[in-house]
Amino acid sequence: MYLHSPVLVIAKKEIRDSLRNRWVAFVSLIFLLLSLSVTFAGSAVVGQLAFPELDTLISSLSTISVFIIPLAAMLVSYDAFVGEDESGTLLLLLSYPLSRFQILTGKLIGHGVIMAVTIGFAFGLTALLLLMFGENYDVAVTFAQFSQFILTSILLALIFILLGYIVSLKATEKAKAVATVLFVWFLFVLIYDLLLLTLLVADIAFVDQYVINLLIALNPTDLYRAINLIGTDLQRGSLVMFSASEWGKAGLGFVMLLWVAGLIFVANAVFKRRQL
Numbered sequence: 001m002y003l004h005s006p007v008l009v010i011a012k013k014e015i016r017d018s019l020r021n022r023w024v025a026f027v028s029l030i031f032l033l034l035s036l037s038v039t040f041a042g043s044a045v046v047g048q049l050a051f052p053e054l055d056t057l058i059s060s061l062s063t064i065s066v067f068i069i070p071l072a073a074m075l076v077s078y079d080a081f082v083g084e085d086e087s088g089t090l091l092l093l094l095s096y097p098l099s100r101f102q103i104l105t106g107k108l109i110g111h112g113v114i115m116a117v118t119i120g121f122a123f124g125l126t127a128l129l130l131l132m133f134g135e136n137y138d139v140a141v142t143f144a145q146f147s148q149f150i151l152t153s154i155l156l157a158l159i160f161i162l163l164g165y166i167v168s169l170k171a172t173e174k175a176k177a178v179a180t181v182l183f184v185w186f187l188f189v190l191i192y193d194l195l196l197l198t199l200l201v202a203d204i205a206f207v208d209q210y211v212i213n214l215l216i217a218l219n220p221t222d223l224y225r226a227i228n229l230i231g232t233d234l235q236r237g238s239l240v241m242f243s244a245s246e247w248g249k250a251g252l253g254f255v256m257l258l259w260v261a262g263l264i265f266v267a268n269a270v271f272k273r274r275q276l
Contacts, residue, residue, distance in 0.1 A: 010102070010103060010106025011110035012110065018076065023076060027076075039126050061123070062229065066224055069156050069160070073164065077160075078178060083168070083174055107165070108158070152228060169270045216252075223259070
């Protein structure tokens with residue numbers, strides 16, 4: 001009975017649609033190529049081929065993933081509602097005995113599974129190959145680091161899937177939705193970080209570690225990097241401010257969960273007010 005619940009039926013439909021247009025295969029390939037390139041060829045820029053230290057590898061992967069994962073998540077979700085509205089299927093879906101929250105939840109589960117599979121496959125395979133061919137990697141430590149990295153990557157994807165939903169629910173045309181998600185991606189991933197770094201470089205008196213923690217909490221991409229960099233051996237560079245967060249991994253992870261819960265609430269409220 002539970003397997004045929006309306007929420008899971010919608011989730012299965014979203015997964016089938018993504019498999020049909022080969023979205024899962026395409027995103028998995030992109031993530032895998034980036035992950036393997038950083039892991040096995042990253043040292044080529046200095047004229048040698050060598051396996052990186054685990055801390056350095058996680059730092060490099062999180063720095064690249066913070067650009068790719070949000071963009072992929074928003075591109076998979078930007079037309080979840082405006083696209084179906086234009087084709088007329090959303091109105092048909094709402095004619096069934098389903099609440100709008102059930103529709104939202106079903107879509108989130110479907111798209112979340114898609115991103116979780118692509119992320120888990122790419123980075124999980126990288127970790128496996130690293131243990132197979134690397135000589136100085138502890139199995140337990142490597143497993144723990146990559147498990148944390150994969151889990152936080154999935155949380156980051158969920159946050160930007162939900163941001164994509166909000167854009168999709170507010171937009172009247174797919175073209176406008178595409179432009180808006182690109183702006184949102186640009187704002188969170190690039191502009192916010194540049195402003196944060198500018199504050200740090202300016203050495204303004206009120207910008208202490210507590211203020212930095214709050215500023216990190218206001219941006220899910222910074223939360224993601226901070227969680228994966230805490231405890232790593234970073235001695236210099238702009239990433240030190242993330243690894244020095246005093247809130248700890250559990251505290252920052254809880255803030256990421258609050259982002260997910262808050263965006264679900266906002267998306268549901270916007271959906272309820274949407275006129276079809």
